[in-house]
Amino acid sequence: MDIEKFLDDVLTEVNGQRAWDWVAKLSQFSRIQASNGYHESLEEIKRELENIGFNDIEHFKSPADGNTVIWGYEAPYQWEIESGELWITEPESVKLCDFNDIQTSIITHSKSCDVIAEIIDIGIGDKQEDYEKHNIEGKIILISSSTYMYHPYIENSGALGVIFYPDLKRTRYNFDRRIYNSFFTTEKRMSNAKFGFSISYNQAMHLKDLLEKGSVKVHAKIKAEFIEGNLEVLSTSVQGKEFPDQEIIIIAHLCHPLPSANDNASGAAGLLELARAFKYLMNKNILEIPKRTIRFVWVPEFNGTVPWMKFHEEEIRKVLVCINLDMIGEHPLKIGYPLEVNLTPRSIPSILNDITSYFVKRIADHPKGIAINGTKIPMSYRLRNFDGGSDHILFTDFYFSIPSLMFGHEDLHYHSSMDTVEYCDSTELKRVISMAMSISYIFSIFDKDITKTVWPILHQGIFTRIGKAINLMEKLYLSIATPENRLTKEIITEFFLLGNDILESCFQYELKSLEWMKRIDSSPNALSLIESTEAEIKQIFRFQKLRWKEQIAFKEEEGINSEKFNNTYEPNFDGPFLVGHLFKLYKMPLFKDLIEELKYEFLGPINELINLICKGYNLLRTASFMSLEYETIITPSKILDLVNHLEDEKLIRRI
Numbered sequence: 001m002d003i004e005k006f007l008d009d010v011l012t013e014v015n016g017q018r019a020w021d022w023v024a025k026l027s028q029f030s031r032i033q034a035s036n037g038y039h040e041s042l043e044e045i046k047r048e049l050e051n052i053g054f055n056d057i058e059h060f061k062s063p064a065d066g067n068t069v070i071w072g073y074e075a076p077y078q079w080e081i082e083s084g085e086l087w088i089t090e091p092e093s094v095k096l097c098d099f100n101d102i103q104t105s106i107i108t109h110s111k112s113c114d115v116i117a118e119i120i121d122i123g124i125g126d127k128q129e130d131y132e133k134h135n136i137e138g139k140i141i142l143i144s145s146s147t148y149m150y151h152p153y154i155e156n157s158g159a160l161g162v163i164f165y166p167d168l169k170r171t172r173y174n175f176d177r178r179i180y181n182s183f184f185t186t187e188k189r190m191s192n193a194k195f196g197f198s199i200s201y202n203q204a205m206h207l208k209d210l211l212e213k214g215s216v217k218v219h220a221k222i223k224a225e226f227i228e229g230n231l232e233v234l235s236t237s238v239q240g241k242e243f244p245d246q247e248i249i250i251i252a253h254l255c256h257p258l259p260s261a262n263d264n265a266s267g268a269a270g271l272l273e274l275a276r277a278f279k280y281l282m283n284k285n286i287l288e289i290p291k292r293t294i295r296f297v298w299v300p301e302f303n304g305t306v307p308w309m310k311f312h313e314e315e316i317r318k319v320l321v322c323i324n325l326d327m328i329g330e331h332p333l334k335i336g337y338p339l340e341v342n343l344t345p346r347s348i349p350s351i352l353n354d355i356t357s358y359f360v361k362r363i364a365d366h367p368k369g370i371a372i373n374g375t376k377i378p379m380s381y382r383l384r385n386f387d388g389g390s391d392h393i394l395f396t397d398f399y400f401s402i403p404s405l406m407f408g409h410e411d412l413h414y415h416s417s418m419d420t421v422e423y424c425d426s427t428e429l430k431r432v433i434s435m436a437m438s439i440s441y442i443f444s445i446f447d448k449d450i451t452k453t454v455w456p457i458l459h460q461g462i463f464t465r466i467g468k469a470i471n472l473m474e475k476l477y478l479s480i481a482t483p484e485n486r487l488t489k490e491i492i493t494e495f496f497l498l499g500n501d502i503l504e505s506c507f508q509y510e511l512k513s514l515e516w517m518k519r520i521d522s523s524p525n526a527l528s529l530i531e532s533t534e535a536e537i538k539q540i541f542r543f544q545k546l547r548w549k550e551q552i553a554f555k556e557e558e559g560i561n562s563e564k565f566n567n568t569y570e571p572n573f574d575g576p577f578l579v580g581h582l583f584k585l586y587k588m589p590l591f592k593d594l595i596e597e598l599k600y601e602f603l604g605p606i607n608e609l610i611n612l613i614c615k616g617y618n619l620l621r622t623a624s625f626m627s628l629e630y631e632t633i634i635t636p637s638k639i640l641d642l643v644n645h646l647e648d649e650k651l652i653r654r655i
Contacts, residue, residue: 001445001453007362009286010437013277016371016430022269023261023329023429024421030103030258031265033300034064034078034229038255042234045254045272045298052276053283054236061230062307066187071575073306076184078229079109084222086163086197089116091210096163096218097197103258104417107147107164107196108182112224117160119216121208124167126150126587131157140218142207144170147181147196149583155183155192161220162196165204175201178417180257184303185226195222231304233297238278240292240444245318246520247293248440250274251391252325253301261421263414264301266329270433271296277437290444292320292520302579305391309400310575316395320520321352321443322404324392328432329424330409331375337410338380339364339432342604345386345396346505346629347611349512350403352439354461355454357383359438363431374427385629388582389602396607397576398614403516407432410601448523455529458517462510462533465628466540469506472627473499473544477551479633494636496552497562498623503548505624507541565620565636569613569643569652577610581651590645594638598630605630609642613652619643 025044030037042059049057062068068075084099084106097105118139122130125143130153137158144167147154154162166179178198185193197220199207210216240246252267259265275296281287299305309316321344330337341360343353363369364379386396387406395404413419442450476499479485480492487495514530571577582603585591591606598605608629612622622643623636646652 001449003453007366007438008368009281010277010434011363011366011368011430013281013286014430014434014437015273015277016374016426016428016433018276019269019273019429019433020329020373020421020424020426022272023265023424026254026265026268027259027261027421031255031260032079032108032257033076033255033303034231036080037258038300039232041254042232042298045268046234048272049236049275052279054275054279056239057234057236060233060235060308060311062304062311063228064231065228066185066190066226068307070307070310072573072578072580073303074186075231075307076109076186076303077226079224079226081106081110081222081224084110084197084224085219086199086221087219088207088210088216089219090215090217091213096199096203102178102417104178104180105198106222107162107198108180108257109185109226110161110183110195110222110224111185111193112222113161113195114221115160116217116219119163119207119211119218121211125153128153131159140220142204144204147183151183151189154194155189159194161194163207163218164196164198166201168201171201172412174412174418177413180260180415190226195220231300231307233299233304233308235295235297236275237293237295238282238290240294241289242291244293245315247295247315247319248443249295249297249319249322249395250325250436250440251297251299251305251322253305253391254298255300255304256415259417259420261419261424262329262409262411263327263419264325265421266327266424266429267325268298270325270328270429270436271298273429274433274437277433278441287441288445290441291447292444294440294444299391301391302394305394306576309394316400316402319395319402321350321440322392322395322402323436323440324390324404324406325432325436326390326406327408327411327414329429330411331423331425332377332380332428333375334423335409335412338382339428340382340384340408340410342384342387342392342406342408344403344405345604345608345611346509346625347398347608347615348396348401348403349509350516351458351513352403352405354458355442356405356439357461358454358457359442360435363435363438369427369431369434371426371430374430375425376427379428379431385604385631386608387600387602387604388607389604393579393607394576396611398571398611399576401615407436443520446520448521448525451521451523451526451529459533462537465510466506466537468631469502469628470544472502472631472633473548475633480552492552497565497620498627498633498636499548499552500545501620501624502627503541503544505621506628507537509628510537562620565623565640566618567643568616568618568655569647570616570655571614572650572653577607577614582606585645585649588645590641594642598632600630609639610646613643613646616655
């Protein structure tokens with residue numbers, strides 16, 4: 001394969017301005033899951049797919065009835081709102097919120113109301129005691145914590161409703177933004193349903209000033225209804241000509257309230273442009289029809305993805321890789337965060353990360369990556385170890401174990417009234433779409449010729465990872481060898497065991513990645529390359545293992561007891577791990593400390609811990625894989641503490 005020509009063809013056809021125009025169009029719809037606005041925006045995409053020439057479109061629907069439960073995910077209702085306003089009535093008359101001005105100023109799934117009531121500031125609102133230390137019966141409470149995460153406290157209180165405002169961290173230096181928040185009320189919670197408003201930090205400070213002087217009353221009025229509707233997923237594909245059951249999935253969530261441009265009209269629009277470019281290049285015979293199916297999927301995040309995956313469970317298990325597009329259009333000058341490519345985790349060995357790294361680097365620097373009306377600066381990006389936060393974690397979950405990655409950005413304006421199309425860039429869109437297109441297409445046509453082309457990339461990736469494993473071992477050795485550390489014999493033994501197992505885990509990962517490659521190329525040439533590489537890395541690991549033992553100089557007669565790290569576990573739940581459990585775990589100090597130590601905001605390390613444990617790895621092997629994944633020493637003792645909490649929460653059980 002001529003990679004240079006391939007990249008030139010892709011970048012010539014992918015149109016970043018067309019994608020930007022679709023971001024602008026989709027961001028005019030309020031796309032709350034299961035809402036009329038979501039349906040209308042999905043129909044726009046469907047019509048465009050038909051215009052492009054796709055005729056195998058599946059429009060999948062599952063109940064949005066507040067009652068259906070699939071793998072622990074409770075379907076929300078369809079929620080339709082006509083109007084909503086919040087006014088201060090005493091000691092002054094000031095409008096705080098109006099749905100028709102700023103849609104994120106009404107908390108999603110609020111019930112209807114028309115009430116004048118007193119405001120009580122209860123503080124953050126993330127602890128039960130916040131709701132107990134004040135008389136909030138019949139009042140509206142002012143809080144700065146997530147209504148979604150802490151809805152049990154809110155709904156079980158005597159408060160009529162809630163006024164939410166962002167704390168200083170969430171304001172991101174803009175004190176007038178309104179944050180998207182939700183209740184996602186279900187049938188069993190309907191009797192305790194509340195209403196809510198989202199105000200800015202500046203408005204909240206004004207309310208607090210008024211409250212210091214005396215009583216403050218507001219008039220809260222919302223006209224909304226809960227309906228039994230549908231969660232809708234749209235998918236279409238370019239069918240593979242040789243192995244159609246083997247699929248490469250590219251997915252983007254369409255949901256969120258108006259405007260939600262970067263999050264995630266950008267991903268949905270980018271996916272549409274990607275599908276169009278594929279169709280054009282194949283119709284013109286510039287690209288050959290793929291051997292494997294490339295599927296494009298638009299979803300309501302999590303709540304719609306889960307029933308779609310459940311319905312297609314047998315087909316999903318045959319998926320080769322998944323690429324998630326979530327917040328891909330961020331303007332590099334107006335906001336400035338780099339593109340983040342969250343790679344697939346160590347718990348799922350494959351060659352996806354190496355192929356991804358190569359094409360990201362090539363396209364980021366390619367002169368044809370500049371789009372019409374787009375920025376012309378070099379691309380800023382980060383290849384990042386596994387993190388969560390979106391639909392790709394359903395595919396990487398131990399239940400499916402599909403190699404998956406996500407393209408996205410940290411964004412000052414996500415989930416807020418300021419997530420508008422002016423903060424999106426056509427060049428950024430073009431580059432990311434081209435990356436996803438290149439990666440997916442390579443896997444769709446992978447054969448012995450592709451192996452010849454990419455083998456040097458794969459070979460280099462193996463030795464890069466081995467180098468990182470040796471780096472971890474050197475850190476362990478220096479910790480042991482530094483007298484000032486005064487480590488106990490027990491800790492030294494634990495470090496020795498961890499270093500030894502890091503080597504073995506790295507070795508096993510590389511072997512399994514090469515084994516995975518046989519799924520897409522089992523030609524004699526590929527098997528020969530794999531066999532010679534296996535022999536090569538066996539020699540390296542044999543030497544490193546001997547060196548490790550000599551460095552630490554354990555005497556055989558002293559004995560090494562690793563029994564307490566040999567425990568294995570199994571899941572105590574059906575299906576993939578529930579995202580709601582992740583939020584619950586994050587509230588626990590031990591898990592929160594892990595996330596903050598590793599600096600992974602979207603709880604990826606907790607996801608990966610669950611994956612490894614539920615795959616049957618013992619505590620030592622889990623610690624090794626976690627250390628390798630996040631390039632940080634994570635001891636078996638720390639894993640034991642975390643797993644004990646998981647067991648206490650009845651999420652896992654010891655085998």
